[in-house]
Amino acid sequence: MNFDLSGDQQAIQDLCREFARDVVAPQAEALDREAEFPYAIVRQMAGLGLFGLPFPEKYGGAGADTVSYALAVMELARIDASVAITLAAHVSLGASPFYLFGTEAQKAEYLVPLARGEQLWGFGLTEPGAGSDAGATQTRAELRAGQWVINGTKAFITNSGTDLTGGTTITAVTGTDAAGRSEISNIIVPQATPGFTRSKKYNKMGWRASDTRELSFADAAVPEGNLLGVRGRGLxxxxxxxxxxxxxxxxxxxxxxxxxxxxxxxxxxxxxxxxxxxxxxxxxxxxxxxxxxxxxxxxxxxxxxxxxxxxxxxxxxxxxxxxxxxxxxxxxxxxxxxxxxxxxxxxxxxxxxxxxxxxxxxxxxxxxxxxxxxxxxxxxxx
Ligand SMILES: Cc1cc2nc3c(=O)[nH]c(=O)nc-3n(C[C@H](O)[C@H](O)[C@H](O)COP(=O)(O)OP(=O)(O)OC[C@H]3O[C@@H](n4cnc5c(N)ncnc54)[C@H](O)[C@@H]3O)c2cc1C
Missing domain, CATH: 1.20.140.10 (Butyryl-CoA Dehydrogenase, subunit A, domain 3)
Structure with a gap:
């Protein structure tokens, strides 16, 4: 058994350690106090390729492994958890659904700019009445004339309302199955969709510099092609x-x-x-x-x-x-x-x-x- 990091893993750890120490640490206390999203830091992290760390190069990523990505999150969190969760939520929750379940066209349209760090993306599972019990989703998406028409509310969604955010992928009830249970699917909702609004940032105890918001959907319509993965397998x-x-x-x-x-x-x-x-x-x-x-x-x-x-x-x-x-x-x-x-x-x-x-x-x-x-x-x- 070998516990040594590979050369590439070591290089990513060193890069993130230096970046966190030299760039993030001097700003961490002020960003937390002001609950200010770290735009300048995020842009520099994008320049270092951190937002696409575990995704293949053909999708705009760095082609690194999960060990390297975990090391990057660790090094950032050692200095500032708000910056670390901004990266972690983006990679693991925002971008990964496109990588795992997207069509090639969806990967080209959504994953590539996310992996390059040009955009951030939200993961909308939790609702005011459905947290641990995520299957109790009340948000509905009805297929009407080739569009998903979405109504409902999502709670506590990270990276959902920054100036860099391109949208959020949500769970929504799209029908009922043969046994009468809710059929839940994943729908891609771009930021500019009419009827899709974001609340002000929550005032939080911690992760104060990170972006967390409530999302509302009032007859928010997106094309039928914005279904991600298989209909009914969203949960x-x-x-x-x-x-x-x-x-x-x-x-x-x-x-x-x-x-x-x-x-x-x-x-x-x-x-x-x-x-x-x-x-x-x-x-x-x-x-x-x-x-x-x-x-x-x-x-x-x-x-x-x-x-x-x-x-x-x-x-x-x-x-x-x-x-x-x-x-x-x-x-x-x-x-x-x-x-x-x-x-x-x-x-x-x-x-x-x-x-x-x-x-x-x-x-x-x-x-x-x-x-x-x-x-x-x-x-x-x-
Ligand atoms: C800062 C922040 C960022 C977040 N970012 C995101 C995000 O990006 N996307 C997203 O979808 N969600 C996000 N969340 C939501 C988060 O995942 C939920 O808050 C969490 O899953 C708990 O759900 P809840 O808050 O509804 O608590 P509840 O589910 O209501 O739980 C309340 C308490 O009951 C306990 N409980 C519930 N069910 C059981 C059970 N069966 N057995 C024993 N105990 C139980 C829980 O453990 C907890 O102690 C975020 C939350 C916060 C605070």
């Missing part, structure tokens, strides 16, 4: 997308925990109490040792899930295990990082304060901890 297709998304959120959680550990280690060496650096106290050393142990464990799980995906194996169980474990590790590690900072950790000037707020969503987004446990139990055959 299954989106759940398959979420398997990959879990690797992203797991990488994001590991990166966030790692960043908090970096800050805590630095602080513990510098802060003097009772005449010596607090890093000399065994109580602090043990906290740092535990943080390091948990991060290492979570990181190996994320790498394994990404590797399984790259090998074409069934990665759903490992991805769910990694997502659940990494989310919980990020909570414990960030909490201890603030503790090591004492009162200063409660102050906004210290990154651990922002990291503490950014952490919570790791245990909620793309399947809550409770839903991960259900998924894992199901995959264990229970």
């Amino acid at each position: 299954k297709q989106f759940l398959q997308i979420l398997d990959g998304g879990r690797i992203s959120v797991a990488a994001l959680s590991v990166g966030l925990a790692w960043g908090a550990y970096d800050e805590a280690l630095k602080y513990a060496k510098a802060r003097i109490a009772f005449g010596q650096p607090i890093a000399k106290f065994q109580a602090i050393q043990f906290k740092l040792a535990d943080m390091r142990m948990e991060i290492e464990h979570a990181r190996v799980m994320v790498m394994k899930a990404a590797w399984e995906k790259d090998e074409g194996r069934d990665f759903a169980l490992t991805a769910s295990l990694a997502k659940l474990y990494s989310g919980e590790v990020s909570r414990r590690v960030v909490n201890e990082a603030v503790q090591i900072h004492g009162g200063y950790g409660f102050m906004d000037e210290y990154p651990v304060s922002r990291m503490y707020r950014d952490q919570k969503i790791n245990e909620i987004g793309e399947g809550t901890n409770e839903i991960q446990r259900l998924v894992i139990a199901r995959l264990m055959g229970l």
